[in-house]
Amino acid sequence: MDALTLLTTRKSNKKLTAPAPNTEQFKLILQAAMHAPDHGKLHPYHFVVMENDGLNKLETLLKAAVVEFDLGEEKLKKAENLAHRAPMVIAVVAKIDPTIAKVPGWEQMLSAGCATYGLQLAAQAQGFDNVWISGKWVNGTALREAFGCCEQDRVIALVMIGTGMEKAERECRVIDTKDFVTYL
Numbered sequence: 001m002d003a004l005t006l007l008t009t010r011k012s013n014k015k016l017t018a019p020a021p022n023t024e025q026f027k028l029i030l031q032a033a034m035h036a037p038d039h040g041k042l043h044p045y046h047f048v049v050m051e052n053d054g055l056n057k058l059e060t061l062l063k064a065a066v067v068e069f070d071l072g073e074e075k076l077k078k079a080e081n082l083a084h085r086a087p088m089v090i091a092v093v094a095k096i097d098p099t100i101a102k103v104p105g106w107e108q109m110l111s112a113g114c115a116t117y118g119l120q121l122a123a124q125a126q127g128f129d130n131v132w133i134s135g136k137w138v139n140g141t142a143l144r145e146a147f148g149c150c151e152q153d154r155v156i157a158l159v160m161i162g163t164g165m166e167k168a169e170r171e172c173r174v175i176d177t178k179d180f181v182t183y184l
């Protein structure tokens with residue numbers, strides 16, 4: 001698939017199943033993420049990969065957050081479903097260093113966001129569907145601890161990756177851009 005087709009047909013899919021990317025495919029996904037634009041060459045992010053038993057651990061961590069934030073009974077079931085929605089989950093932690101004068105925290109956050117998009121695009125380029133999920137539970141104390149977060153870090157994504165259960169339509173939907181662009 002050429003780059004422009006990939007960019008203009010990218011689509012999320014929440015209905016995912018095995019297989020997940022294999023080791024070689026996963027390496028390429030990480031490479032794509034780490035080629036994101038990066039002021040100061042900081043690589044201000046960390047990836048936590050969950051498969052197999054890691055997904056059971058994710059379930060426990062999401063449920064702990066539901067209890068911590070008193071999100072209600074229904075969310076406990078949602079946490080269970082979410083943790084097992086895909087055979088692979090890559091959590092993205094934005095590692096923000098507020099002491100770097102040249103690169104403010106918000107720029108570091110943007111790099112981490114671009115890296116996340118890189119994960120998504122490289123997964124899709126290799127035939128794997130995916131979706132970027134967040135939610136209040138990513139702020140859970142136990143989850144943050146398990147992901148190795150420092151105080152200023154933010155868990156910005158749980159990228160769920162797998163094989164689409166149904167073949168998603170990948171047509172190039174032309175979006176009307178006129179309200180989003182001006183020229184000087």
Ligand SMILES: Cc1cc2nc3c(=O)[nH]c(=O)nc-3n(C[C@H](O)[C@H](O)[C@H](O)COP(=O)(O)O)c2cc1C
Binds near residue numbers: 013131132134135
């Ligand atoms: C920072 C961020 C957080 C998101 N969090 C969620 C989420 O928690 N739940 C959800 O259903 N979609 C979430 N989304 C949106 C989906 O990943 C997806 O982009 C959206 O459903 C639109 O589908 P599309 O990517 O095919 O255009 C998030 C997107 C971003 C950029």
